[in-house]
Amino acid sequence: PRGAALLPQVVDHYENPRNVGSLDRNSKNVGTGLVGAPACGDVMKLQVEVDEHGKIVDARFKTFGCGSAIASSSLATEWVKGKTVDEALKIKNTDIAKELCLPPVKLHCSMLAEDAIKAALADYKLKQDPNREEAEKKA
Amino acid sequence: SGPSGDGVGAPRPLYMDVQATTPLDPRVLDSMLPYLTAYYGNPHSRTHAYGWESEAAMEKARQQVADLIGADSREIIFTSGATESNNMAIKGVARFYKSRKKHIITTQTEHKCVLDSCRSLEAEGFRVTYLPVKKNGIIDLKELEAAFQPDTSLVSVMTVNNEIGVKQPVGDIGEICRAHKVFFHTDAAQAVGKIPVDVNNMKIDLMSISGHKIYGPKGVGAIYVRRRPRVRLEPLQSGGGQERGLRSGTVPTPLAVGLGAACEVAQQEMEYDHKRVSQLAERLVTNIMSEVPDVVMNGDKEHRYPGCINLSFAYVEGESLLMALKDVALSSGSACTSASLEPSYVLRAIGTDEDLAHSSIRFGIGRFTTEEEVDYTVRKCIQHVRRLREMSPLWEMVQDGVDLKSIKWTQH
Numbered sequence: 001p002r003g004a005a006l007l008p009q010v011v012d013h014y015e016n017p018r019n020v021g022s023l024d025r026n027s028k029n030v031g032t033g034l035v036g037a038p039a040c041g042d043v044m045k046l047q048v049e050v051d052e053h054g055k056i057v058d059a060r061f062k063t064f065g066c067g068s069a070i071a072s073s074s075l076a077t078e079w080v081k082g083k084t085v086d087e088a089l090k091i092k093n094t095d096i097a098k099e100l101c102l103p104p105v106k107l108h109c110s111m112l113a114e115d116a117i118k119a120a121l122a123d124y125k126l127k128q129d130p131n132r133e134e135a136e137k138k139a
Numbered sequence: 140s141g142p143s144g145d146g147v148g149a150p151r152p153l154y155m156d157v158q159a160t161t162p163l164d165p166r167v168l169d170s171m172l173p174y175l176t177a178y179y180g181n182p183h184s185r186t187h188a189y190g191w192e193s194e195a196a197m198e199k200a201r202q203q204v205a206d207l208i209g210a211d212s213r214e215i216i217f218t219s220g221a222t223e224s225n226n227m228a229i230k231g232v233a234r235f236y237k238s239r240k241k242h243i244i245t246t247q248t249e250h251k252c253v254l255d256s257c258r259s260l261e262a263e264g265f266r267v268t269y270l271p272v273k274k275n276g277i278i279d280l281k282e283l284e285a286a287f288q289p290d291t292s293l294v295s296v297m298t299v300n301n302e303i304g305v306k307q308p309v310g311d312i313g314e315i316c317r318a319h320k321v322f323f324h325t326d327a328a329q330a331v332g333k334i335p336v337d338v339n340n341m342k343i344d345l346m347s348i349s350g351h352k353i354y355g356p357k358g359v360g361a362i363y364v365r366r367r368p369r370v371r372l373e374p375l376q377s378g379g380g381q382e383r384g385l386r387s388g389t390v391p392t393p394l395a396v397g398l399g400a401a402c403e404v405a406q407q408e409m410e411y412d413h414k415r416v417s418q419l420a421e422r423l424v425t426n427i428m429s430e431v432p433d434v435v436m437n438g439d440k441e442h443r444y445p446g447c448i449n450l451s452f453a454y455v456e457g458e459s460l461l462m463a464l465k466d467v468a469l470s471s472g473s474a475c476t477s478a479s480l481e482p483s484y485v486l487r488a489i490g491t492d493e494d495l496a497h498s499s500i501r502f503g504i505g506r507f508t509t510e511e512e513v514d515y516t517v518r519k520c521i522q523h524v525r526r527l528r529e530m531s532p533l534w535e536m537v538q539d540g541v542d543l544k545s546i547k548w549t550q551h
Contacts (some may be wrong), residue, residue, distance in 0.1 A: 014463060020530050036546035038494030038533060041482065045532035062532040066458035070530065115549070133143055 011098055013071035018078060021060045023047040035115045042064060042109065044073045046116035048080055048088070050124055056080045056088055061116070068106040069091025072096050072113035124138050152468040153273055153512045157352075157503035158301050158329060158447050159470060163397070164354035164506070168401040170400035171356065176395035182392050183381055193392045200399025204361050207402040208327075208346065209337035216362045216382045217390045217398070221328040222252040223375070224362035225295075225348035227386070228324040231257040231372030232293045232345070240292035240546045244271065246270045246278055246307075247488040249297055250326055257295075275439035276305035276489045283312065287319050294323050302485040302501060303438035304447030306334070313342030322370055328352050328360075331412065332405025333444055338363060344370050354506060355401030359394035362386075412506050413445070419504045419513050420445040431481050431524050432508035435495060437486060449486075449497040454526040454534040460500055463523035470499050494533075494543075 022045075023030045029049050036043040042065040049058040053057035063070045075096055082089040096102075096110040154162070174196060182197040184190025198212070205212040218224045233243055245257055247269050257267045269288045270278050279294065294316050296307050309325055316323035323342065328349035330336055338346060346363035350356050363384065364370050378387025405412075428434050433453035452460060457471035471483075482496035491499075500520075504513065528534040533543060 011462060011465070014459070017251065017530070022535065034532065035549045038497070039492075039548075041494070043498035043532055043548070045535075062530055062535055064454060064531045064533045065456050067462040069456070070459060119549075 007067075007101060010067045010071040013074040014067060018074060019060050019081075019098045020062065020074075022062065023049050023058065023060050028127050029124075031120040031122070031127065033116045033119025033121075033123060035119050036065070036112050038064065042069050042071065042112055044112055044116040046073060046076060046113075046120045048124060050085060053083050054086075056083055056085065063107065065112075066106070068102055068109040069101065069112065071100050072102070072109045073116060075099060076113040076117050080117060085124065088117060089121055091117055141375040145419065148517060149466070152466045153515060154468045155503050155508070155512065155516055156470050156501075157505035157508075158501060159306075159503070160351045160357065161354045161505055162507065163356060164401060164404055166404050167355055167397050167400045171397040174396050176309060180392070182390050182395075194450045197390050197392050197395050199520070200397075203399035203403045204348065206365075207336075207406050208214045208348075208363060209339050210363050211366065214338075214366050215365050216364060216385050217395050218360050218382045218386055219231070219358055219426070220351070220360040221250075221326060221347040221349035222359050222360075223253075224251045224349075225250065225326055226256050227295065227362055227372060227375050228347060229295055230260060230346040231255060231375060231385075232322055232324070232370065233260050233289075234263075234373040235371045236292045237265070238337070240290045242266045242268070242288045242291040243295070243322075244268045244270060244283065244286050244291060245295040246272060246297070248300055248302075248305075248485045249278065249295065250301060250328070252396055253295055253297070253326055271380075272488050274304055274490050275442070276300060276485075277307060277439055278312075280308065280311055280315065283315060287321065289319050291319070294321055295326070296323075297328075298328040298336065299327070299444045300438070300482045301329050301447070302438040302483055303449040303489070304329075304443045304445070306330075306442045306444060308442075309343070310341045317342050329447065331446065332402060333446070335409070337363065345372075348398075350398040350401060353401045353405050356394050359391060360399045361398065379432065379488060393538065408506065414506070416450055416504050416506075417445040419508055420448055422510070423502060423504065423513050423517055424448060424450075426514075427520055429430075430521045435491075435498060437489060437491060445542040448504070449499055450502070451486075451491065451499040452524050453495060453498060453534050454531045454537065455524055457498050457500055459527055460498075460520075460523060464516075464519050467519060469500055469502060469516075 025032045031048045033046045045062045048056045048061045051057045059080045061073040061077045063073045079091055091112040093110040096113055098105055140329050178192055180189025180193035184194040201215045202212045204215045261267055272278050280369040296312055308477050313323050322344040324345035325343055326347045331348050332353040344365045348361040350359040374385050376387050381387050433450040486496040
């Protein structure tokens with residue numbers, strides 16, 4: 001299982017980081033997803049910035065986790081950029097795992113990355129619909 | 140470049156994982172070579188010079204091992220390594236005395252082969268008490284006292300822990316076991332040849348020794364079995380009755396010679412090595428901790444072997460740090476448990492929070508570690524911990540004043 005840490009495509013996401021950082025979580029155009037738990041050794045924060053046409057124009061991530069977790073969330077931010085919200089919701093963990101050649105023991109990293117995308121987009125959607133927010137609060 | 144012969148490649152990583160294994164000391168290799176080439180006889184062959192010279196070498200090695208631990212050479216049995224020695228000690232003693240004694244005491248931080256041997260004995264109908272350890276990794280002697288039962292046959296407590304380097308009070312444990320007339324076994328794989336260990340001063344009845352932890356060859360170890368008072372054990376391996384009937388099988392002379400030489404060299408170098416390793420360890424820990432906040436050293440700061448340093452770097456996951464430190468050979472916890480996804484059971488036993496348990500790295504400093512290697516490791520460690528913290532949502536939250544314990548995390 002340690003061999004996964006040495007996969008060049010995994011290491012590349014750490015050594016040549018793209019999209020590490022934060023967007024303004026208070027902005028209405030930004031959706032923030034925070035998934036995982038420190039006790040499990042995996043926490044991903046993924047943020048998207050969506051323009052007025054519903055297209056994701058920027059994305060950032062921060063991850064506490066192994067190399068595969070970092071690579072999965074990094075790849076997720078690369079893939080969501082340029083997609084619409086609905087297109088981004090179609091990104092599957094299996095695609096991430098295949099792209100990074102993740103071994104079975106690391107598949108949970110790609111699953112968490114898919115969760116992070118969905119959480120970020122759900123947060124964005126919630127911000128756009130104040131009525132839904134009221135309904136959520138009452139629920 | 141590596142043995143795959145790819146020619147041009149990255150230089151090999153610095154080796155800072157001596158608890159996993161050690162390189163052969165050149166003096167040990169020198170001692171072994173004749174027995175790997177010209178003197179290839181079976182030491183149990185009685186009828187010709189090949190056997191006699193091989194036997195002589197084996198017996199010399201036996202004496203070298205005995206001298207290191209204050210034992211008689213008749214009390215040293217060669218094995219394939221400390222795992223076999225641990226199996227022999229625990230299963231062998233338990234089964235021999237099973238008609239009257241059914242209880243064993245050990246600790247929660249023992250090596251897997253000790254814990255697994257105990258588990259397999261439980262399946263045979265024995266009862267085992269797994270003593271907890273205090274936050275510093277050391278057992279509570281009062282709890283040990285309280286754990287004895289009328290039918291306890293054995294206490295097994297390791298001398299130095301392979302993950303966190305903590306030293307158990309072996310002398311005191313020996314005294315307590317003597318008072319209760321219970322045999323005391325210690326897995327001394329990480330201690331022998333590094334700190335003084337004397338089976339009589341410490342009242343040890345059985346001891347496991349590993350060749351490849353003390354700059355000797357892999358595939359060989361030894362078990363010390365006290366003769367006075369006599370410790371009996373049921374052999375694990377049946378056969379021609381070699382090694383006093385306790386461990387049948389041809390003793391691999393070159394390996395035994397290597398183990399003996401490693402013990403002799405260790406005895407000579409122990410004081411010098413200990414001083415040097417202590418200085419380097421101090422250097423590593425001080426330099427890292429002065430530059431990086433929120434670093435915890437796991438295990439007692441005083442009662443330890445200095446060459447085994449286990450640090451937790453809060454808000455940074457251990458495997459990612461190992462990946463980042465790709466030109467240093469390190470590990471996060473024990474090599475033999477790396478197949479599972481769970482964080483170390485040793486860290487859990489000392490009460491480490493689960494997120495910190497995922498953030499730990501073990502640094503090993505040994506006889507051949509140089510100051511430059513330590514300085515390089517420190518530099519890279521500081522650099523990459525800082526970088527990984529920049530990438531960490533936990534670090535970001537803490538910087539913003541968030542109490543991580545107040546967050547409701549999602550489950551997957």
